[in-house]
Amino acid sequence: MTAVTQPQPLAVRRYPDLLARAAIGMFLVVNLAIIHLMFVSAGPPAYNAFGSVGRLLGLYLAFAMVVQVLLVARLPLLDRAFGMDRLTGWHRWTGFTVFWLAVLHPSFVVLGFASHDGVSVFRTALTLSAQLPVLLGLVAVALIMLIVGLSVRIARRRLSYEMWHAVHLLLYVVLLLGIVHQLYEGTAFAINLLTWLYWWGLWVFALGALITGRLIVPLLRNNRHRLRVAAVVPESDDVVSVHVTGRDLDSLRARSGQFFLWRFPGHNRWWQVNPFSLSAAPNERSLRLTAKGVGSTSAGLRDLPIGARVFAEGPYGAFTLDRRTRTATLLIAGGIGVTPIRSLLEDPALGGDVVVLYRVRSGADAVLLGEMRNLARERGARLHVLTGRTGGANQPFAPENLRALVPDVTDRDVYVCGPMALTNAVLVSLRRLKVPSRQVHAELFRLAG
Incomplete structure (x- = not known):
């Protein structure tokens, strides 16, 4: 007979969450304060107020990109405290923030140079775009506009989940271009060795969290658990359940209500990934997902061969x-x-x-x-x-x-x-x-x- 595990008292369960939220709030406040201190310490630019505003917006933009990286890094601390669904909502709004900062930052910089040199905005923009670091930044802005444009609800409805996810992979290109742009154009975080170490330490932390959470940990876990398809059970004309087995599944510590990001190598392309909830309480022997055929990945699940490899990221979610x-x-x-x-x-x-x-x-x-x-x-x-x-x-x-x-x-x-x-x-x-x-x-x- 299975013993019923009673939930922990509320005070015990929520205390770590409150600490996590306080730590995250402190992280944002402290870093924004440091950014403003760097901005003031760097002194005004040589031209005018337009350029000064443009430089500050550039610092905001870079920090917003750091926050965006951390939101998609699958950090267990954030997932436990807020849940992946809420984090994804914040990812969406942070994306819109990045979009507007990416538009306003170069706009004010161009206005500053145009006003200082007494030439037209169009001519100034052409002159600046001929410089490689600036050109890379403008390409990043164009990609951001594409991603945000396809994320607007009316456009999102016309895309399959798989295509929408593939478009979001362009974020990694944006990150690369943005970092190169900062290497050449950054001034506020190059005041002295301390500010340089802080700024690039922040980026190393964010990128390290991303690589660890999205690449290293999933690879290690999947190498350990060796997930395979054990059974495929049609539940209706368009719904199918997939039973997955593997080694040491109890060490995943999956909970009812959570989900994994599922890939099926050899059956779908590597970039096709879908979030499917566990449709049965997980145990040390198997995991089960149940999906409705609404996209190319989910619609093809009923054709999975027994023994097919499974690559899963997770478990994620605070819906427990x-x-x-x-x-x-x-x-x-x-x-x-x-x-x-x-x-x-x-x-x-x-x-x-x-x-x-x-x-x-x-x-x-x-x-x-x-x-x-x-x-x-x-x-x-x-x-x-x-x-x-x-x-x-x-x-x-x-x-x-x-x-x-x-x-x-x-x-x-x-x-x-x-x-x-x-x-x-x-x-x-x-x-x-x-x-x-x-x-x-x-x-x-x-x-x-």
């Missing part, structure tokens, strides 16, 4: 029972978002009163429903399958309807995963019902880069 603050739990799943919810429902640490809401268009779309019913029966959980098109009187996640289904919703931790529209509707209703934000846990899968 470690985040609970209450003994009662509400699990809300929409469509294929049922996968982490089903995993949480199986987790031995899940105790107390549990309610599950599973939203699908029709009963035929309710994949893993048999497993959900069996698990709910074993745990004494209440499972409600909500069907039909949303609209008119059928608004199951409207505040009044959600309260009718779960009258004590404010006294529960709420886990929600599903399509963006469903998740947003649930989050809005929870705010209107005054469910404390610390009790709300959402997985949105906005992963990029």
Whole structure:
């Protein structure tokens, strides 16, 4: 008989998170203070205020790029404290910040030179772009504009996940061009040996974290665990489960609700990677992912041969029972978002009163429903399958309807995963019902880069 592991007390579980958040906040404040100190110590540029503003914006731009690198480095400290989904949201907004700084920095620099020399802005821009360091910087700006343009929601919807991910690989080219540009054009961090060591030490730290988190650690882990496809099980016409086995899987310390970045060498190109949640509680023998065929990678999973190699990065995500603050739990799943919810429902640490809401268009779309019913029966959980098109009187996640289904919703931790529209509707209703934000846990899968 499997013993049920009760979650740690809230104070014990959240103390490391609070320390991590304080450390991250201190990192940002201290570095911004140092950047302003370097800017002041460097003195005003030889030309005018336009150039001075341009130089400060250049420092902001370089630091924003450092922050961006750290956000995509898969740092365990950040993942545990905030969750990869929230970090990816910050990555998106940091990307827009980088975009505007990349536009404004050269604009002010050109204005400064044009005003000082008394020539047109266009002629000044042409003269500066003839210099190789400046040209490399302008190429980086053009690539940033391309990446951000394809990340805008209207453009994003027209791209497959695989293509969108491939476009984000251009970020590494931007980093290289940006570093070369700083080597030749940087002045504020070349005041003395101390500022030089600080600035390039910051970049070494960021790039070291990136290489370690995105290359070295995954390579070492996959060499150790030797993941292989053990079984491929169709769950419906367009949904398939893949069972993965390997060595020493317990040392991965994966948790229900988490996800991996999956690659299938020989079946897909090396750059095709997808975030799929664990759809069953992980154990020392196997991992299971369940995916709907919406892209080239996920659609081809049913053709994976038994024994095929698997390359996985992770586990990632804070969508786990470690985040609970209450003994009662509400699990809300929409469509294929049922996968982490089903995993949480199986987790031995899940105790107390549990309610599950599973939203699908029709009963035929309710994949893993048999497993959900069996698990709910074993745990004494209440499972409600909500069907039909949303609209008119059928608004199951409207505040009044959600309260009718779960009258004590404010006294529960709420886990929600599903399509963006469903998740947003649930989050809005929870705010209107005054469910404390610390009790709300959402997985949105906005992963990029």
